[in-house]
Amino acid sequence: MPERPKFGDFDWWLMGIVGAICTLGLLQIYSATHNGNLAGMQWKQLIWIGVGITGMLVFMRLDYHAMLEQAPLLYIIGIAALLAVLAMGHTRFGSRRWVVIGGVFLQVSEVMKLIIIIVLARFFSEVRTEELTLQDLVKAGILVAIPALLILVEPDLGTALALLPVAGVGIYLAGMRRKHTLTVVALLLVLSPVAWHLRTHLKPYQQQRIETFLHPEESPRGSGYQILQSEIAVGSGGLWGKGFGKGSQNQLGFVPVRYSDFILAALAEEFGFAGVLVALLLYLGLVWRLVESAQKAKDRAGMFLVMGVAAILGFHVLVNAAMVIGYMPVTGIPLPLMSYGGSSTAFVFLALGLVMNVRMTRFVN
Numbered sequence: 001m002p003e004r005p006k007f008g009d010f011d012w013w014l015m016g017i018v019g020a021i022c023t024l025g026l027l028q029i030y031s032a033t034h035n036g037n038l039a040g041m042q043w044k045q046l047i048w049i050g051v052g053i054t055g056m057l058v059f060m061r062l063d064y065h066a067m068l069e070q071a072p073l074l075y076i077i078g079i080a081a082l083l084a085v086l087a088m089g090h091t092r093f094g095s096r097r098w099v100v101i102g103g104v105f106l107q108v109s110e111v112m113k114l115i116i117i118i119v120l121a122r123f124f125s126e127v128r129t130e131e132l133t134l135q136d137l138v139k140a141g142i143l144v145a146i147p148a149l150l151i152l153v154e155p156d157l158g159t160a161l162a163l164l165p166v167a168g169v170g171i172y173l174a175g176m177r178r179k180h181t182l183t184v185v186a187l188l189l190v191l192s193p194v195a196w197h198l199r200t201h202l203k204p205y206q207q208q209r210i211e212t213f214l215h216p217e218e219s220p221r222g223s224g225y226q227i228l229q230s231e232i233a234v235g236s237g238g239l240w241g242k243g244f245g246k247g248s249q250n251q252l253g254f255v256p257v258r259y260s261d262f263i264l265a266a267l268a269e270e271f272g273f274a275g276v277l278v279a280l281l282l283y284l285g286l287v288w289r290l291v292e293s294a295q296k297a298k299d300r301a302g303m304f305l306v307m308g309v310a311a312i313l314g315f316h317v318l319v320n321a322a323m324v325i326g327y328m329p330v331t332g333i334p335l336p337l338m339s340y341g342g343s344s345t346a347f348v349f350l351a352l353g354l355v356m357n358v359r360m361t362r363f364v365n
Contacts, residue, residue: 025338052349059353107343117308125301158331169311233269241272302358
């Protein structure tokens with residue numbers, strides 16, 4: 001019987017950072033919702049944090065090698081679940097992304113992110129050559145493209161894009177030949193004008209988001225409202241902010257979904273640049289600890305697992321931060337552990353459970 005991982009090697013520094021981010025998120029969710037009909041959302045988020053921690057503790061005790069062995073089955077189940085969502089999922093805000101289980105809305109694409117991390121970790125760990133072949137690149141691309149396209153159809157552009165950095169980091173670490181890198185870059189440059197032309201085939205609201213990103217000032221009360229109000233909130237916070245619960249854009253509801261996608265804008269208004277800097281440093285510390293755990297993994301599979309988690313969390317933070325200051329289109333990507341959301345919070349904690357699993361078993365025979 002294999003030896004169990006020891007709690008003595010638990011990464012308390014990582015959990016301290018996670019706790020600080022969750023606390024900051026709970027405070028900001030309370031500030032954003034306590035005056036309206038959404039009051040009490042911080043307690044719902046706290047419950048999801050508790051559920052996530054429970055899941056993390058379970059994942060810590062499992063053998064991640066057993067999960068990797070079941071990667072093909074998990075992939076098939078994930079694809080089937082995405083198809084089921086498209087066929088009979090629950091529609092909210094114009095997107096069919098959720099299934100309802102016991103009255104709880106579960107976003108299947110969040111589960112798929114975890115599955116993709118496991119599937120790609122197994123795939124790249126089984127590559128025994130120093131450099132990936134073109135066939136390896138095509139296989140990895142197909143593994144990611146199928147769920148990404150299904151998620152895109154829901155439509156959920158943000159989550160579909162979030163799968164790409166997992167593949168990108170895996171390809172880089174597994175060894176991508178220079179000529180293949182140059183080929184990919186050349187293809188992207190050639191296809192960029194084509195992609196821009198094909199934007200007319202997107203759904204109307206998706207086209208609108210692209211146009212709004214480029215010229216938000218042309219529709220200050222319409223499609224440009226989200227970005228402009230977010231930028232106003234960020235700018236009005238100044239260096240030190242207006243104080244907790246005193247941000248006018250936040251408290252009066254001008255900042256859209258200020259408890260979720262735009263929670264960083266609300267934080268910037270009430271705690272200023274200093275508060276945002278603290279939050280971003282916490283995320284930097286989180287990713288740093290993940291990379292450190294990847295370096296200490298006892299095998300390639302563990303390393304790819306942890307780096308997959310680091311890639312997807314880092315991507316979420318960068319895109320969300322760029323979105324709230326108008327440097328990227330609104331894609332609905334939440335800020336990990338801070339934004340309100342049950343499925344996304346549970347995903348992060350389960351992913352951290354995988355990280356802890358890898359870290360705690362590095363000395364286990």
